[in-house]
Amino acid sequence: MLFAFALSSLNIMLNQGAQGKKEMSQSERQGLLRDTADRAARYLETLDKRAVAADPDSVKTLRDNLETDLPLTGQQDDHIIDFLDTYGGPATVASAAGRYFGFVTGGALPASLAANWLANCWDQNGFSSVSSPALAAFEDTALRWLKQALGLPAPAGGALVTGATLANFTCLAAARHKVLKDAGWDVEAKGLFGAPEITVIVGEEVHSTVYKVLAMLGLGRDRVLKLPVDEQGRILSRDLPTLNGPTILCLQAGNVNSGGFDPASDLVPWAQAAGAWVHVDGAFGLWAAVSDDHKHLVAGFADADSWATDAHKWLNVPYDNGVAIVRDSDALHQAMAISAAYLPPGATRDAIEYTPDSSRRARGVDIWAALQSLGQQGLSELIGRNCRQAKTMAEELQKAGATILNDVVLNQVVFAFDDDDTTNRVIQFVQEDGTCWCGGTSWRGMAAMRISVSSWATTDEDITLSAAAIVRALDRAHQSEAAST
Numbered sequence: 001m002l003f004a005f006a007l008s009s010l011n012i013m014l015n016q017g018a019q020g021k022k023e024m025s026q027s028e029r030q031g032l033l034r035d036t037a038d039r040a041a042r043y044l045e046t047l048d049k050r051a052v053a054a055d056p057d058s059v060k061t062l063r064d065n066l067e068t069d070l071p072l073t074g075q076q077d078d079h080i081i082d083f084l085d086t087y088g089g090p091a092t093v094a095s096a097a098g099r100y101f102g103f104v105t106g107g108a109l110p111a112s113l114a115a116n117w118l119a120n121c122w123d124q125n126g127f128s129s130v131s132s133p134a135l136a137a138f139e140d141t142a143l144r145w146l147k148q149a150l151g152l153p154a155p156a157g158g159a160l161v162t163g164a165t166l167a168n169f170t171c172l173a174a175a176r177h178k179v180l181k182d183a184g185w186d187v188e189a190k191g192l193f194g195a196p197e198i199t200v201i202v203g204e205e206v207h208s209t210v211y212k213v214l215a216m217l218g219l220g221r222d223r224v225l226k227l228p229v230d231e232q233g234r235i236l237s238r239d240l241p242t243l244n245g246p247t248i249l250c251l252q253a254g255n256v257n258s259g260g261f262d263p264a265s266d267l268v269p270w271a272q273a274a275g276a277w278v279h280v281d282g283a284f285g286l287w288a289a290v291s292d293d294h295k296h297l298v299a300g301f302a303d304a305d306s307w308a309t310d311a312h313k314w315l316n317v318p319y320d321n322g323v324a325i326v327r328d329s330d331a332l333h334q335a336m337a338i339s340a341a342y343l344p345p346g347a348t349r350d351a352i353e354y355t356p357d358s359s360r361r362a363r364g365v366d367i368w369a370a371l372q373s374l375g376q377q378g379l380s381e382l383i384g385r386n387c388r389q390a391k392t393m394a395e396e397l398q399k400a401g402a403t404i405l406n407d408v409v410l411n412q413v414v415f416a417f418d419d420d421d422t423t424n425r426v427i428q429f430v431q432e433d434g435t436c437w438c439g440g441t442s443w444r445g446m447a448a449m450r451i452s453v454s455s456w457a458t459t460d461e462d463i464t465l466s467a468a469a470i471v472r473a474l475d476r477a478h479q480s481e482a483a484s485t
């Protein structure tokens, strides 16, 4: 007894010496995690009652309080959490609540958020099936279910990555591998120096992240062939060029402004007949596949060779979660393999052989939990509801004098008012008002506002309140124009 006491006080002394603070007891750790969970729940409960935009004063206070030097000694853990809650939370954008319509932003489904917390406690390294057999199992199931939900081929390979940008990267690395291999070139071994040229084709309305990815892959931003698009930003399938040599065609399922889909049923057969690889950027649009009322939009896309999508947008899982699916699993494997001595796939999949990452977090858990919590019906209902809400929003805005610039086929609404100046003022006034948040964009040469309805948390009442707030902002813009003339 006495001996045990002496040992444990020695232990405390040693720990104090090593860390500058006392080792945490089980009950202290439990208290810290419980207190954090309480604070987190309170944050979400009160989110609906504050302005959606980040409060500039709170951001300034946060920055001022962060202007300290690296502390010499460790701080108390409960003080660290208190600091986050006191200064961090109020400076956030309320994108987890239902009236944030900027970019394409999903919320985090409660089950997925909670699963993400628990998996962080597990603190597993998901790079291989040895480093974490459990994560490998969740990831296998998540990928299988994602392919099932999106109507993509079951044998296809896949990778869970940080977002659609890295999903585009992963897919296009597999494409680069395959089209050059077919031309007798091993790009992973020899790089692009002296390689046969690859023709990369995109639509004029391709997402900016695809250009970034082409730059990262040595395929070049500027040497792409750009196909003209229609008024919805969709590639025109007439007067298509003749293709020859290694070719990669990038299609889009869901234009970030209009929600428009390239005509895959025309373009995929055209490109594949010439031996080209067809890649689909479907960051949010691919999810149309789960809704009976919207799946006609993805007709023909499942015949492509690779697909990039996001889970942190419309599947409503926490950041960072993107998905790359590649029909030719071997091409993905060879493009991402850790070792030059290519090993045939083993009985269990090691993520490091299929993703740009090595050490990585438990993305499969977040995605598994979201799909488990929604089920096919819930997922379909979520996508359908957001699309219906986008339509309602467009109708309300049109009644108030907005010009709706797109066919509202999905969850995106892009619109403008009398002129660029008025539109820009409305955007500013909406953001100041704080009821909802939408951002500006440029669409077909004019200033426009954009709404993306992508969150499980958005209720029909949120749509009504937000439409009214935009109309109020328009009134204010008209008054300020009248005052200045």
Ligand SMILES: *Cc1c(COP(=O)(O)O)cnc(C)c1O
Pocket (backbone or CB within 6 Å): 104, 162, 163, 164, 165, 166, 207, 209, 254, 255, 256, 281, 282, 283, 284, 310, 322
């Ligand atoms: C959001 C988006 C991307 C980039 O996705 P991240 O998750 O931000 O990396 C790419 N393409 C489209 C069409 C998008 O909407």
